[in-house]
Amino acid sequence: EKGTYPHYMLKEIDEQPAVMRKIIQAYQNEEGKLTIDYNIAEAVSEADRVYIVACGTSYHAGLIGQQFIEKMAKIPVEVHVASEFVYNMPLLSEKPLFIFISQSGETADSRAVLVAIKELGHKALTITNVPGSTLSREADYTLLLHAGPEIAVASTKAYTAQIAVLAILANVTAKFRNQPVEFDLVKELGIIGTAMEALCDSKEEFEAIAREYLSVTRNAFFIGRSLDYYVGLEGSLKLKEISYIQAEGFAGGELKHGTIALIEDGTPIIALATQESVNLSIRGNVKEVVARGANPCIISMKGLEEAEDRFVIPAVHELLTPLVSVIPLQLIAYYAALHRECDVDKPRNLAKSVTVE
Numbered sequence: 001e002k003g004t005y006p007h008y009m010l011k012e013i014d015e016q017p018a019v020m021r022k023i024i025q026a027y028q029n030e031e032g033k034l035t036i037d038y039n040i041a042e043a044v045s046e047a048d049r050v051y052i053v054a055c056g057t058s059y060h061a062g063l064i065g066q067q068f069i070e071k072m073a074k075i076p077v078e079v080h081v082a083s084e085f086v087y088n089m090p091l092l093s094e095k096p097l098f099i100f101i102s103q104s105g106e107t108a109d110s111r112a113v114l115v116a117i118k119e120l121g122h123k124a125l126t127i128t129n130v131p132g133s134t135l136s137r138e139a140d141y142t143l144l145l146h147a148g149p150e151i152a153v154a155s156t157k158a159y160t161a162q163i164a165v166l167a168i169l170a171n172v173t174a175k176f177r178n179q180p181v182e183f184d185l186v187k188e189l190g191i192i193g194t195a196m197e198a199l200c201d202s203k204e205e206f207e208a209i210a211r212e213y214l215s216v217t218r219n220a221f222f223i224g225r226s227l228d229y230y231v232g233l234e235g236s237l238k239l240k241e242i243s244y245i246q247a248e249g250f251a252g253g254e255l256k257h258g259t260i261a262l263i264e265d266g267t268p269i270i271a272l273a274t275q276e277s278v279n280l281s282i283r284g285n286v287k288e289v290v291a292r293g294a295n296p297c298i299i300s301m302k303g304l305e306e307a308e309d310r311f312v313i314p315a316v317h318e319l320l321t322p323l324v325s326v327i328p329l330q331l332i333a334y335y336a337a338l339h340r341e342c343d344v345d346k347p348r349n350l351a352k353s354v355t356v357e
């Protein structure tokens with residue numbers, strides 16, 4: 001039930017802090033340590049390469065998960081769009097482990113890959129919100145998202161839940177492999193829950209941004225580097241699917257290789273700047289588009305902020321920024337769709353669960 005909320009999407013955005021706490025609880029043992037099923041930790045640890053397969057928003061969560069698994073557990077990871085993988089399978093490693101990420105657990109494109117790799121005798125782990133779903137039943141292992149039912153077609157809380165569960169998986173696998181992890185993930189996820197709350201309490205600011213930048217535009221671009229680039233891809237998908245604004249996410253460094261030709265007077269550019277290591281370069285990219293007339297909206301993180309920034313997100317651990325930086329983009333997409341009188345929860349041409357290939 002959406003209760004007092006005008007839309008499920010807004011309710012589900014607001015549920016994200018509670019989902020974070022639920023996930024911490026679900027994956028904590030009696031001593032308060034993060035833990036997952038021993039067999040899963042072992043299966044991932046023994047893989048010489050992890051293949052993450054998913055579609056849409058879940059694919060975008062996979063791109064973040066790749067960073068977690070490579071940086072924490074030190075296992076190489078490839079991330080693939082399911083519909084491409086199935087007809088154009090890459091050369092597989094000796095001992096691959098497949099991770100399917102699917103909110104619904106019913107996505108036909110992902111299932112087709114699962115069937116194909118099972119035929120080859122490989123092991124699969126499904127990360128899903130729906131216990132007993134097809135992808136869960138047919139895989140060897142399952143990790144649940146604990147996000148509660150997601151009704152709005154545009155995925156929000158499932159995306160952050162997927163990222164949190166991938167962080168936990170990477171963290172536990174790192175310990176299993178005796179790889180040092182220099183931070184306390186339980187503590188950091190707690191900080192994230194609080195930061196998420198602060199963002200959900202800043203709705204007026206995101207409504208104002210949507211009004212100012214997106215009320216009349218035909219297109220909008222999201223730029224970022226490193227993790228911010230991946231979050232920009234998700235922000236652009238949210239915006240295009242519910243507001244029908246043509247929105248694209250680009251890596252900051254790729255602009256000059258073509259995309260910058262699209263910049264006109266007033267083109268909205270939403271730039272994420274949450275990564276210290278690339279802060280100077282993304283700000284350089286903003287200057288490049290501003291010089292061509294773009295209307296920039298910089299969303300940065302406390303500690304990296306500059307006077308020109310439109311919004312500053314509370315500081316969280318550098319590797320976990322997607323969990324918070326996506327919330328402004330979800331809310332901006334929501335308000336842009338609302339202002340343009342689109343059907344927020346049921347956008348045209350889309351279904352919640354895509355059960356055809």
Ligand code: F6R
Pocket residue numbers: 055056057058059101102103104105106107110153154155156237238241352353354
């Ligand atoms: C976007 C969205 C879709 C889904 C995609 C995969 O907001 O909801 O892109 O993420 O169809 O769905 P699942 O995760 O159920 O496999």
